[in-house]
Amino acid sequence: xxxxxxxxxxxxxxxxxxxxxxAATVTALIAVFILGAFIPSFLYVRSAVNVQQSxxxxxxxxxxxxxxxxxxxxxxxxxxLKSNGTISEMTYVSKDDALRIMRARLRDPxxxxxxxxxxxxxxxxxxPTDPENADAIVAAVKNDPALDPTEGIVYPQSTANRxxxxxxxxxxxxxALIGILLLAAVLLIGNTIRLSIFARRREVEVMKLVxxxxxxxxxxxxxxxxxxxxxxxxxxxxxxxxxxxGVVDAWAAGADSALTKTDSPSSITFPMLTxxxxxxxxxxxxxxxxxxxxxxxxx
Amino acid sequence: xxxxxxxxxxxxxxxxxxxxxxxPDEVPDEVVAVSxxxxxxxxxxxxxxxxGPMVKFENLVKCYDGDVxxxxxxxxxxxxxxxxxxxxxxxxxxxxxxxxxxRELRATSGRVIIGGRDLGELRRSKxxxxxxxxxxxxxxxxxxxxxxxxxxVAYALQVTGHPVREVRQRVPEILxxxxxxxxxxxxxxxxxxxxxxxxxxxxxxxxxxxxxxxDEPTGNLDPDTSQGIMDLLQRINRTGTxxxxxxxxxxxxxxxxxxxIALEAGxxxxxxxxxxxxxxxxxxxx
Numbered sequence: 105x106x107x108x109x110x111x112x113x114x115x116x117x118x119x120x121x122x123x124x125x126x127a128a129t130v131t132a133l134i135a136v137f138i139l140g141a142f143i144p145s146f147l148y149v150r151s152a153v154n155v156q157q158s159x160x161x162x163x164x165x166x167x168x169x170x171x172x173x174x175x176x177x178x179x180x181x182x183x184x185l186k187s188n189g190t191i192s193e194m195t196y197v198s199k200d201d202a203l204r205i206m207r208a209r210l211r212d213p214x215x216x217x218x219x220x221x222x223x224x225x226x227x228x229x230x231x232p233t234d235p236e237n238a239d240a241i242v243a244a245v246k247n248d249p250a251l252d253p254t255e256g257i258v259y260p261q262s263t264a265n266r267x268x269x270x271x272x273x274x275x276x277x278x279x280a281l282i283g284i285l286l287l288a289a290v291l292l293i294g295n296t297i298r299l300s301i302f303a304r305r306r307e308v309e310v311m312k313l314v315x316x317x318x319x320x321x322x323x324x325x326x327x328x329x330x331x332x333x334x335x336x337x338x339x340x341x342x343x344x345x346x347x348x349x350g351v352v353d354a355w356a357a358g359a360d361s362a363l364t365k366t367d368s369p370s371s372i373t374f375p376m377l378t379x380x381x382x383x384x385x386x387x388x389x390x391x392x393x394x395x396x397x398x399x400x401x402x403x
Numbered sequence: 404x405x406x407x408x409x410x411x412x413x414x415x416x417x418x419x420x421x422x423x424x425x426x427p428d429e430v431p432d433e434v435v436a437v438s439x440x441x442x443x444x445x446x447x448x449x450x451x452x453x454x455g456p457m458v459k460f461e462n463l464v465k466c467y468d469g470d471v472x473x474x475x476x477x478x479x480x481x482x483x484x485x486x487x488x489x490x491x492x493x494x495x496x497x498x499x500x501x502x503x504x505x506r507e508l509r510a511t512s513g514r515v516i517i518g519g520r521d522l523g524e525l526r527r528s529k530x531x532x533x534x535x536x537x538x539x540x541x542x543x544x545x546x547x548x549x550x551x552x553x554x555x556v557a558y559a560l561q562v563t564g565h566p567v568r569e570v571r572q573r574v575p576e577i578l579x580x581x582x583x584x585x586x587x588x589x590x591x592x593x594x595x596x597x598x599x600x601x602x603x604x605x606x607x608x609x610x611x612x613x614x615x616x617x618d619e620p621t622g623n624l625d626p627d628t629s630q631g632i633m634d635l636l637q638r639i640n641r642t643g644t645x646x647x648x649x650x651x652x653x654x655x656x657x658x659x660x661x662x663x664i665a666l667e668a669g670x671x672x673x674x675x676x677x678x679x680x681x682x683x684x685x686x687x688x689x
Contacts, residue, residue, distance in 0.1 A: 109561060120549045310545045313505070314559040314606065315535030317528075 113324035114331060121300050125332055128296040132336025132385050135289030140344045140381045142285065146278040148371040153271040160235040160267065164228040164245055165255035168199075174250040181245055182228055190240055193231040199224055225252045235268055286384075293392035297329055301393075301400050308400055318401045322394070329393030330386045337385025341378050348374060449525065449532045450518030450613060456480040457614050457645040458504060463513035465499055465669075473499040475669040476513070481647065483613065486640040488656050489649040490680055491666035497649040500666065501618045504647075505537055506530050518613060535563055538607025538644075542619035544599045546591040552578060552602045553587035559606045573609065581605045581635060597628035604635060615639060616647045621655065629655060653680040 118125040164182070166175055185191045197205070202224040207213040232238050242257050251257065301308065311321050372380075458481040465473040474496045481487050489497050502508040503515050506522050515522045518536065525533060539545075546555050553574050560570045578587050581601040591599050600620060607615055617636060621629035633648075633655050640646040650656060656663060657680055665673035 109567075116549070306545075307547055310547055311558070311562070312531070313534060313539055313545065314562055315531040315533075315610070316562040317531045320531075320562055 110323040110327055114327035117300075117304070117324060117328055118331065121303060124296065124300040124303065125328070128293060128300065128329070128332040128389070129336045129339075131292045131296050132289070132333045132388060133339050134336075135285070135292060135388065136333075136337045136340035136381050136385045137343060139282070139285050139289070139384060140340055140377060141347075142281065143380070144371045144377060146274070146282070149274050150271070150278065151371060153267060153274055156267050157235050157271065158231075160232065160238065160260060162230045162232065162238055162241050162257060162259040163255075164230060164257050165252035166226045166228070166250055167252040168225060170250035174248075178245065178248050178250040179228070181248065182230060185230075185241060185244060189233055190237045190244075191230050192233045195229045197227050197229055199226045202226065225255055227255075286388075289384075289388050290392050290395070293329065293333065293388050294396045297325070297332075297389075297393040298396045300328070301325065301396060305400055312401075321401065322397050325393045325397055326390050329389035331389070333385040333387070333389025333392075334382065337382045340385070341381055344377070344381075345374070449520050449529055450536050451520060455519060456516070457483045457485070457518060458647065459514075459516040460503075461514040461516070463503070463515060464511045465496075465503060465508060466511045472669045473508075474503075474666075477666075477671050478513075479664060479671060479674060481645060483645050484640075484643050485662060486637065486646045486659075487648070487662045487664060488659075489647060489664050489666065490651075490656060491672075493651075494668075495666040496669040497666060498618055499669075501616050501647070501649055504614075504616060505534055505539060531562075535610050536612055536614070538604075538610070538612035538615040540600070540603050540607050540615070540617040540620045542622035544591070544596075544603045546599060546602055546606075548591055551588050551590055552583060552594065552598075552605075555591070555602055556606045556609050559609050563610055577605045577609050578602075581608070582631075595628075596624050597631060600624065600628075600632055601635070604632070604639075608639065612644065614645045614647070616649075618649045619651065620648060621650065621652050626654065633659065656680040 164178070166178070170178075179196070182191065182194050186194060199222050203216065203222050206224060207216055210216070230241060232241060238259050242259070245251070246257060308321060458479075460477045460479045463474055463477040467473050477496075477500075489500060491497055499508060503510060503522075504517055506515075506525065510523060517533065520533070522533070547558065550558065556574045556577060557570045560573065565573075575584075575587060578584065581604050583598060583601050583605065586594070586598065589598075591602070594602070600623075604620075615636070620636070621632050624632065629652060633652075636646055636648060637659065660677050662677065663673065663675050663680070664671065
């Protein structure tokens, strides 16, 4: 009953202050749209970085002249790194395996038949639990006698380092930007609602005069803020949906099929994003009007 | 801090109703408003029944910023059921006096005691309940412009948590009592000044206030309309409601011969049981 009355009061105030309500809605629309475009992009980039990070692996090449004992000692050393958590996976690739992989990769495998012997060394392929561990792995085995003198240890060092920097940057810049965006949205909506309340401060005075409690006055304004926030959020979600279907999906379908493999970067699902944005819109409206009202209720 | 629970403070069981009382014939076209005074305490009521005067100022001083004296050492007492005029030139402190009563302002020193309550000790969250017990009427009516007469009156009832059904019943009743029968659907801008003031009186009355204060209620009205409003206030007073009217309206004060409290430059210069508007010379018209 009471909620019904506050609803009616809120709708009345939206009707009688149509211009300001539209302004608040558009503000919410813009804030939520920017947020809605940014969050999936941020998550996509972060996920892309993670996928690349998981691909950083270290190849430890074994000299053809190494004895079985030397190879075993190298294996033990790497196993030690695995048990202390530096390495997540290690696989032994024999000379024959290496040749088979090479053969599979070549367009014309027949060229390999020309070779007098298998020139490819055997190797341990090692996946670090974290790309940051790559240096530690190199340090641990670089003087091992079993290492192949020419190949040694190979890992994409510069790629790894660049990825690490990028990952950290994306992470922090993303969180900071989301924070700033949310703050800006609250302030913008608050400011718009301040206009609405300022236009009606005489009305608030009258309400206080007849003995309305602060919450009695506040509820309709909060509901008004929530309704404007919701309306803006729903429109923003609609626009984002249009962009997703019209631009992003079309682009993804036309892009290299590698992008759609299971380990390709992923982002937030659209229904999830919708829930998040609509919730954010309502919350922005409520907080915006709640904060703004405080000043006007001190009569 | 007020909570939502504060709004549900009326259970409806002990609410008094309005009764119509036969009016003397010299008042032709109006129904007399008689509100039966609440005999039982309402929940959330800040007044203490039977606690001496309705309004009591003790050595009250109100200073505005920069040591401007709004009111200076005022001691005055208004008993329950009195009708009192508060007179004085512009800037003499009449409005300050009234705003102190509804605690829009707080005393700098001294005490304001309303219905047995020291307002200096009243918690901020209780101020709405104080205002519900006091009906207020102003020169500029202070109606909500986008609401009809009925909705304006209804708002004062909704604020105190009355159920919709009861609001629907009481609003037309009270509008009829102030002489606005059938005009409930008009917006303030569609009504004359006198009619708007009647709406504001209806709104002030609808919660059965023990104290009705009016700040220049006839300031914007022509003499005939003013007299109608004053008659209405007087009839309200006859039912037991304490009425305090701040006014410039010399003729009315002289005609009605009620208690007059005169302020000048923030000081109490005269308090007479039955008098007229004070001439500058100090001569009392009576």
